[in-house]
Amino acid sequence: MIRRGSRVVRAAAALVAIFLHAPLSGADFAGKRVVQIRFEPPVQPVPTSELKSQLPLQEGDTFTTPAIRRSIESLFRTGRYEDISVDAAETDNEVTLTFITVNRWFIGAQTITGTQEPPSDTQLLNSTKLSLGQEFTESGLRQATENMIRLLNANGFYEASVNTDIQRDPHTDQVDIHYAINTGKRVRFTDPVIRGHTTLSVSDIIRSTGWKRFLNRGGYRPVTEARVQSGMQGIRRKMENRGLLLSRVNLAGMEWKQEQNVAVPTIEINDGSRIDLQIDGFRISRGTQRKLIPVFEEHSVDMDLLNEGSRNIASYLQSRGYFDAKVGFTTRSTEDAEEIHYTIDRGQRYTLANLEITGNQYFKQDALRERMSIIPATPIRYRHGRFSNQMLQADIASIENLYHSNGFLNVAVKPALSTGFRDKEQLQSVSLHIEEGHQFLIGDVRILGVEPETESYVRSIMQSAPGQPFSDETIALDRETVLNLFFNYGYTNATLEWTTERNPNNLSIDIEITINTGKQVFVRQVLVGGLQNTVPRLVYDRISLKPGDPLSLGEMLESQRRLYDLGVFARVDAALQNPDGEESAKYVLFEVEEAKKYSYNIGVGAQVGRIGRGSLQSFDSPAGATGFSPRLNAGITRNNFLGLGHSITLQGRISNIQQRAQTTYIAPHFRNRDDLSLSFSALYDDSRDVRTFAAKRLEAAAQITRRLSRANTWQGRYILRKVTVDPNSLKIEPQLIPRLAQPVRLGIVASSFIQDRRDNPIESTRGFYNSVDVGMAIRQIGSQSNFARVLARNSSYYRLTHDVVFARSITFGFQDRLDGGPLSDVPLPERFFAGGASTHRGFPENQAGPRDLITGFPIGGKSMMIFNHEIRHPLIGDSLGAVLFHDMGNVYSRIGKMGFRVTQRDIQDFDYMVQAVGIGFRYRTPIGPIRIDLAYVPNSPRFLGFEGTRDELLFGQGRQSVQRINQFQFHFSLGQAF
Numbered sequence: 001m002i003r004r005g006s007r008v009v010r011a012a013a014a015l016v017a018i019f020l021h022a023p024l025s026g027a028d029f030a031g032k033r034v035v036q037i038r039f040e041p042p043v044q045p046v047p048t049s050e051l052k053s054q055l056p057l058q059e060g061d062t063f064t065t066p067a068i069r070r071s072i073e074s075l076f077r078t079g080r081y082e083d084i085s086v087d088a089a090e091t092d093n094e095v096t097l098t099f100i101t102v103n104r105w106f107i108g109a110q111t112i113t114g115t116q117e118p119p120s121d122t123q124l125l126n127s128t129k130l131s132l133g134q135e136f137t138e139s140g141l142r143q144a145t146e147n148m149i150r151l152l153n154a155n156g157f158y159e160a161s162v163n164t165d166i167q168r169d170p171h172t173d174q175v176d177i178h179y180a181i182n183t184g185k186r187v188r189f190t191d192p193v194i195r196g197h198t199t200l201s202v203s204d205i206i207r208s209t210g211w212k213r214f215l216n217r218g219g220y221r222p223v224t225e226a227r228v229q230s231g232m233q234g235i236r237r238k239m240e241n242r243g244l245l246l247s248r249v250n251l252a253g254m255e256w257k258q259e260q261n262v263a264v265p266t267i268e269i270n271d272g273s274r275i276d277l278q279i280d281g282f283r284i285s286r287g288t289q290r291k292l293i294p295v296f297e298e299h300s301v302d303m304d305l306l307n308e309g310s311r312n313i314a315s316y317l318q319s320r321g322y323f324d325a326k327v328g329f330t331t332r333s334t335e336d337a338e339e340i341h342y343t344i345d346r347g348q349r350y351t352l353a354n355l356e357i358t359g360n361q362y363f364k365q366d367a368l369r370e371r372m373s374i375i376p377a378t379p380i381r382y383r384h385g386r387f388s389n390q391m392l393q394a395d396i397a398s399i400e401n402l403y404h405s406n407g408f409l410n411v412a413v414k415p416a417l418s419t420g421f422r423d424k425e426q427l428q429s430v431s432l433h434i435e436e437g438h439q440f441l442i443g444d445v446r447i448l449g450v451e452p453e454t455e456s457y458v459r460s461i462m463q464s465a466p467g468q469p470f471s472d473e474t475i476a477l478d479r480e481t482v483l484n485l486f487f488n489y490g491y492t493n494a495t496l497e498w499t500t501e502r503n504p505n506n507l508s509i510d511i512e513i514t515i516n517t518g519k520q521v522f523v524r525q526v527l528v529g530g531l532q533n534t535v536p537r538l539v540y541d542r543i544s545l546k547p548g549d550p551l552s553l554g555e556m557l558e559s560q561r562r563l564y565d566l567g568v569f570a571r572v573d574a575a576l577q578n579p580d581g582e583e584s585a586k587y588v589l590f591e592v593e594e595a596k597k598y599s600y601n602i603g604v605g606a607q608v609g610r611i612g613r614g615s616l617q618s619f620d621s622p623a624g625a626t627g628f629s630p631r632l633n634a635g636i637t638r639n640n641f642l643g644l645g646h647s648i649t650l651q652g653r654i655s656n657i658q659q660r661a662q663t664t665y666i667a668p669h670f671r672n673r674d675d676l677s678l679s680f681s682a683l684y685d686d687s688r689d690v691r692t693f694a695a696k697r698l699e700a701a702a703q704i705t706r707r708l709s710r711a712n713t714w715q716g717r718y719i720l721r722k723v724t725v726d727p728n729s730l731k732i733e734p735q736l737i738p739r740l741a742q743p744v745r746l747g748i749v750a751s752s753f754i755q756d757r758r759d760n761p762i763e764s765t766r767g768f769y770n771s772v773d774v775g776m777a778i779r780q781i782g783s784q785s786n787f788a789r790v791l792a793r794n795s796s797y798y799r800l801t802h803d804v805v806f807a808r809s810i811t812f813g814f815q816d817r818l819d820g821g822p823l824s825d826v827p828l829p830e831r832f833f834a835g836g837a838s839t840h841r842g843f844p845e846n847q848a849g850p851r852d853l854i855t856g857f858p859i860g861g862k863s864m865m866i867f868n869h870e871i872r873h874p875l876i877g878d879s880l881g882a883v884l885f886h887d888m889g890n891v892y893s894r895i896g897k898m899g900f901r902v903t904q905r906d907i908q909d910f911d912y913m914v915q916a917v918g919i920g921f922r923y924r925t926p927i928g929p930i931r932i933d934l935a936y937v938p939n940s941p942r943f944l945g946f947e948g949t950r951d952e953l954l955f956g957q958g959r960q961s962v963q964r965i966n967q968f969q970f971h972f973s974l975g976q977a978f
Helices: 015-019 048-054 065-077 121-127 138-154 202-209 225-241 286-292 303-318 365-369 389-404 452-461 472-487 536-540 553-565 734-740 950-954
Strands: 006-011 033-040 081-091 094-103 105-113 161-169 174-182 193-197 248-257 262-270 274-280 326-333 337-345 351-358 412-419 427-435 442-448 495-503 508-516 522-529 569-576 585-594 598-609 627-641 646-655 658-667 676-687 695-707 712-725 744-756 767-777 787-799 805-817 863-876 880-892 914-923 930-936 942-947 959-964 968-974
Touching (some): 033 048, 048 065, 065 081, 065 094, 105 121, 121 138, 138 174, 225 248, 225 262, 286 303, 303 326, 351 365, 365 389, 389 412, 442 452, 452 472, 472 495, 472 508, 553 569, 553 585, 863 914, 880 930
Parallel strands (some): 105 174, 193 262, 274 337, 351 427, 442 508
Antiparallel strands (some): 006 081, 081 094, 161 174, 248 262, 326 337, 412 427, 495 508, 569 585, 598 627, 646 658, 658 676, 676 695, 695 712, 712 744, 744 767, 787 805, 805 863, 914 930, 930 968
């Protein structure tokens, strides 16, 4: 193209032309000086200064066609351009170049409205296959909407339509996509069309799908993808139950009847041959057969599956003591069935009485055994031991891998199985002889490709060092560690290669590591999308990456974790815009989906034990009677209050011994610090869990919590509480009622320190737990009663063997008045009450300590010392365990009365240490072990109890009798005792 006053050459910049070296008609400009390089449009997706610095052709250089081609290639490598062309204009024998560019666009936020679950918004967005930060294309958008339509159709929305609204941001080259969905009305199932050959009736097929409502009330259910799949599975289960394992069940289609708004499923069913499976020689339940014989799962019969079934059955028998079991099978085809006949020769039943490991020098026996699944017989849990050939081979591989990771590259483990252990034919012994071989150590480690300062730091973080055992596993871990180091400093394309060479002189292995760091990449800007109600500062304060920082992939993941920890986002996606482009600075993208504002919880439970309350007028059973207390819990939480990440929770509990309502306001990241949280709470509680009285409590509290470290936490709080005891509920000496029934206002300042180093708080096997709580109620902060209180606990856990755990705990507390005012004594509801499943199992719930000398009901104490000891071990399999426990201690009238005396002096003496021994059972569940504890108490307290009514007590009538806390106690609860 020729323009007046200049000659112009246009260079096509398609990639094909670049890589095929298409000729450029720039001969007239060859050898002339380039005086200016411009870009059109002027605002480019890459800063102009960076663009010019990356071009092979610079201002002042001589024009050449290869230099133009290389410049275009360099621009394309940034990943920012869809198309590039070049205008060259000559003025006074000088050339001005203009790069005319068409930018690429990249996917940003994707939002959606108008949905009806199912499918959920997340499922619909996932179906688009459009990823945050990837290139945006019109064809990709069309495919995304088609995927959404298919998913909506699969869930019964046959009239669904999807409209898209695209918002382009020219400053970031980002495209935000909004999908407006009109689902229409969801269709319902109707009577299916059945094709194929089946003996099932249509009614049986419909019934097995579950597509009709219960008892056919209300006709068919609405169509969802999950119901379609479960319906197909239901038909398959029906066929399996009839032995038709080779049946074929397929959904051929769903025809939409628009007038009736129903979908007609077309189901193809072919029975196939019936499988007649028989097992002779040993009884195996049908459910176990399904697990062992893959024919059931694969719905086909071939020799590989049948042989696998043989091996699985043999391993199953060996694990039950039939170590010589042999399993064979035969097959026969008849007109209407495939007969499979497994024959088992189980042989003699043995007991694995001994496991011996020899030849090991480098590792101790315990280190090897804890990696093995073979277990010799135990009296209860594994009466015949646990052994099979599969287990043996797996254990050999585990031991060899352990040696390999410590430099023994030629280790060999040789097994031997022998009978007649201790001259008893039914006892077997397994021995493993380990030939360790030579241990290869690391010789010289050479690191190439980095500066000496960097090399020194790389060596410090590697485990592979001269003199250490050589291991491919260790080298692989070092590779990951070193690469992560460079990734976190912005070298996103860093690579690492290593070679090894055996040194014949000293049998060591030299390692050479070559690191190619590539180009360092920085953060251009951090973009956050998806915020609707959340204050932006809350999010940006938790993103550690800032513009100009090295692009750290580790910091991206850590920032993503911090955003999840806010508890206000259901989803947080982190990505790079244009991840494959070669540019020095990239946009870091975070796309969030805010969680629902409100969440709800409801739970139903019960407490069983000696918790019977009796009537207000009755003084029966002061030591408790067997009772049942159903319990209902319900709550609602407002999340992300005011967009600050705070929450407000209202929680309630109703039972026949307690009614409670509590509201809590929590600021989990106080002053933008992850280690600080602030909470305010208000509580109303009406409890009758102590049989002596009924008390109401109104309370307001403020608490600040600081996490000092992963294990250590400090809490400080102020509590303003009003406690009221119902005088008509007090079952104590009448003269004490006026004083103990007075309402008391308490102002308490308290502090707690918690240290938790347990491996598993729900079911600990090692570690320890410490807590100390100190509080004071004083007049200067609004209290009518002055007293101080300390409560401390120390628990520790020790693994005695692979399966046996010893756990111990001590709880210590004391409180006392600070002056002699009329209300300075510790109020009755504030005293220590203990006893029950979580404190001392020798007592019913809250029955430990001093008792009223007239009625015999507990009145609490001012000091407490309780010791708990348990030996926890498995009982049957991996789900049922047993506990042997010993609890001792008591609640004492005051700290001066504490001691280790174990005998009761008289029926008015309660300041002695009560002992309890017992056995418990634990059944493992996903939410913690279900617990039953049975205790025997040889020195349970005796006391005087009143027999009569309240009126008889007031008028000095009725009579007293000597009573005793039952020497046998039982407790049922959830979770370990401590």
